[in-house]
Amino acid sequence: MDWPQILATLGIAMLLVIPTGKYICRVINGSKTCFDPVLDRIDGFIYKVSGIKQAEMDWKQYVIALLLTNLVMTLLVYLVFRMQHLLFLNPNSIKAMEPSLAFNTAISFITNTNLQDYSGEWGLSYVSQMVAITFLMFTSAATGFAAAAAFIRGMVGKSKTLGNFFVDVTRLTTRIFMPLAIIVTLILVWQGVPQTLAPNQTVTTIEGKLQDIPLGPVASLVSIKHLGTNGGGFFGGNSAHPFENPTPLTNLLQILSMLLLPTSLVYAFGLMLNDKKQAWTIFAAMALLLAMALPACYFAEKMGNPLLAKSGLSQTMGNMEGKEVRFGIAESALFTTVTTACTTGSVNNMHDSLTPLGGLTALWQMMINVVFGGKGVGFMNMMMYAILTVFLCGLMVGRTPEFLGKKIEGREIKLIAIAILVHPFVILISSMIALLTPAGLAGISNPGFHGLSQVIYQFTSAAANNGSGFEGLADNTAFWNISAGLVMFSGRYISIIALLAVVSSLAVKKAVPVSIGTFRTDNPLFMGVLCAVVIIIGALTFFPAIALGPIAEHLTLWR
């Protein structure tokens, strides 16, 4: 039953793409929707209260608005974490967060990463969970999506401006994230996810011992956690925790929530561009990369662990270490693949306990960082690779390369180069520093190849703004909090700035008419070349690290 349930899940996700894409396109374009009578008033009220003028912005204004808004939110949230013991709604008497952890957590959530060096049930008060964490889950998702909207407008190139950041964030929140989050929350509550402000319950277990049962406003956080591809759990156990993900239905719902907006955005891009074939080509490239990772992860886990088999533990179910029995290998492998593809980072199984190759597929998807991806940013990354591919292909057909009718010239290539360099740079350099400093080495819980994987995974997850972790890493130390914080920051903003600069420079160019001398970017050939470029660049960049980490671990494990 493994593959039918995996394929059924992906099938349902596919069915949602077109209708959701159409709706997203309307929201981004500002066209009419049936919710306008109500939502226009709400938006109008928000604009009025916050003094938003709704003027069109060029790319610099857009980026500045984005950065300043993010900065202000980060500072506010940092203060909430630091002062949570003084604030209301703290029935469990949680103490103030330590500065480096607060720094890490604030950056982690503003960047949509949701790397958690704390456990929610012991580290955050309810006000932090709601006002800081859940709030940023909405705004960081909306920020990424707004950046993607601006990016698409530039790509379409109808005007020289990229839209208004504040309007985008408002509309995306009130028209997409809010309504969807409310629906998903209600379903989660129905399935048994807690949504309460009551304090933790202390109960006597069957063994006669006392146990604390943590509670809180969980469902509202978990819904946006997946819809916004945030991934930070209410509890340390994330979506493996029975209160966050109690049933197969909630598991299905969470996987679909992760996939819904990143996949639909690609279709929305096609609608805005008025070229659906182009969008499906990009979509197919992403889907193909996902289709390579998913079976790899599944079969790696299904093979089990030979060491455990040797010590007499049956591995017929596969590698069940760190997995929930209610999900099994199929649902765990699917969740892992989707959460690292969509840069969500929530987990329903322990990634540290994945087989070396299973962990490698998760790591790989974050390294390439283009498979659907988190809110908007994964799409932008894929388009970045598309432009690079166009550059190489364009030369190969003997014309100055053009993408969607716009010539790709020195300035764009320079910016694309910056965007492409950031990801491997921050991952490799930070890993190197961690391995060269005692403070970094102190965090590694499994020395050897797996320890190396832990370090690389941590920074890859941070750079890709994914947020999942090889949780064996003892990362709540000043070194790991600060280093990961900086990596998340660079991974998020540098590429957004560079890519918005790219499209703004494309937007002002005159479109070159398509002729038979222009090669098409909307067919299987281009899709294949695009995938090859992504894989080759990814493989060339990370192969040594992968070889010494997961591959060496796998080879020595199976010798």
Next chain:
Amino acid sequence: MSKHPQKGIDRAILRKAFRDSFIKLDPRYLIKNPVMFVVEIGFVITLYLTFFPASFNEQGRQMGLYNGIVSVILLITVLFANFAEAVAEGRGKAQAESLKKTRKDTKAKLFDQNGQFTIVNSSTIKKDDIVLVETGDIIPNDGEVIEGLAFVDESAITGESAPVMKEAGGDFSSVTGGTKVTSDWLKIRITAIPGESFLERMISLVEGATRQKTPNEISLTMVLVSLTMIFLVVIVALYPMATYAGVKIPVATLIALLVCLIPTTIGGLLSAIGIAGMDRVTRFNVIAMSGKAVEACGDVDVMILDKTGTITYGNRLAAEFIPVGKHSLENLARFSLIASLQDDTPEGRSVVDLANQQGVKVDEAEYRSAEFIEFTGQTRMSGTNLPNGAQVRKGAGDAIKQLVTERGGTIPGDLNTVIERISKAGGTPLVVSVDQEVFGVIYLKDTIKPGLIDRFNRLRAIGIKTVMCTGDNPLTAATIAREAGVDEFVAECKPEQKIDVIKKEQAQGKLVAMTGDGTNDAPALAQADVGLAMNSGTVAAKEAANMVDLDSDPTKILEVVEIGKQLLITRGSLTTFSIANDVAKYFAIIPAMFTVVIPQMNAINIMGLATPQSAILSALIFNALIIPALIPIAMRGVKYQPMSAQRILARNMLIYGLGGVLVPFFGIKLIDLAINPLLKLLNMG
């Protein structure tokens, strides 16, 4: 193709290139090529480690020797790249040398205010000076004829030995410095500043001294530098990672891996490709003012062509015999032939050709002696009086009609219809009569140059639209356009209107190329993205254009477009090849680095390379050898055939992409088989 003596790559060029590849090792020069500069730094480090192998506490057998071998291969890699560039430059330099010989210091006859001339050194001649040149004189600098008429030998520049006529005013008034007057005299106003003459610019262009990177070359260098930076970080980060995993990697091995990964193949060949591309243009006897112009040619979407001179010969040639009355086609052809045998005008020769084509034969000797009646403005006819007394004539319709009527003949009823039809189609009717009989009409028409239809098809295959500009009426224009296979035409177009045609296309985002020669073409040449001026044309036209065709053949633009495309394709293909190569190099080097400590890593040694050192050296040697192996492709350019971009992409991806992945697997394995025994002898196995 060129009238210049074909200079292949001869021994002299190779010898000079060999010497130059060492001179180019100078880091101050090499830093312009960041990829090869990194290799040179690697060479310096490994060279140091050859003599001081213990600097990094590395243990291993024969470390010094190993480091030495790596450093030698790195040096050879840089030399190969330098050699490629030097060979590419070689041909241009040789050509420049021969041009420089014509720039001898000569005397010039300079006029003063009083109209007297004094003999001065030609290097002292300034702009706007007026000089006299007479038979045997070398024209001191570029200028414009203001008085006189003379024949000038321009072979020094164009290679064409037949002298060309120059006269004041019109399109033949420009003269080039360094050319020689062969008859008569000219008074010339100098238009060039000393040192900036056409000849001097040409020398510096073919020499490559003023070569600037083209826009696409800059973008590509950007990509190559980013890749180099990524791999630098990969290698730097690998060291602590490996150390953590318990593997100590020798520094020389890290450098070897770095050099294998950075795009040395394309980095080493990039400038050679650019220089060779320009050189190919030069060998077509076209002088491109910049590499940018050649590159822009590859992007051209629309080509504006003059009808007369470019598409058609401009002369009206016989295209068809149309009999009238009861006369047969064969008879008409035969008498047309007889009337034209001694007619040496292009029209006359074309009638002979057409008749011969149609299989009509007469005994030429018999008619050669017959009396030939020349065409005059009064009679408006020509012909032959046969020995038997018959008078064969061909000429303008009304002239022949009058002649026939005078002699008592009758005009066939269908003659006027035929004449009218030909005139309407833009042709010229030539009526043929024998005595008082009208036999029919020769249809003279503007004839399309041979091979053009095929060329336009090639252009269409690569998506370039052709627009024909002509002063003809729309009807004639349409006929020619249809026959030549151009996509669009502009009829009744004055030269000044071409600029509007160009602007209209450019407004749609298209890149426009055009050719021109006259002064009134200059604004259009300047407006066009690619302007090819004829060397025979005016100074203004030549200055406005970004390319000058020394042979003054307007159809050359088609070749230049293909060269421009080929230039980009070569760069793109070799880049793809270079990057694709890295896959195999990883599979050689990564297991080699780690198997000593992690024996299981041998599982990814899929090529089954003998020993770690042999694997690393094989990859490095392959990396070096591939550069000279690809020099011929870099010089000649990737094979280019006109077809849709889609098919070109698929083809090149298959050859250079997939081939780039596969070739090194075999290459490295072969090198490994070859060097392993040697390494064993050196006790390194």
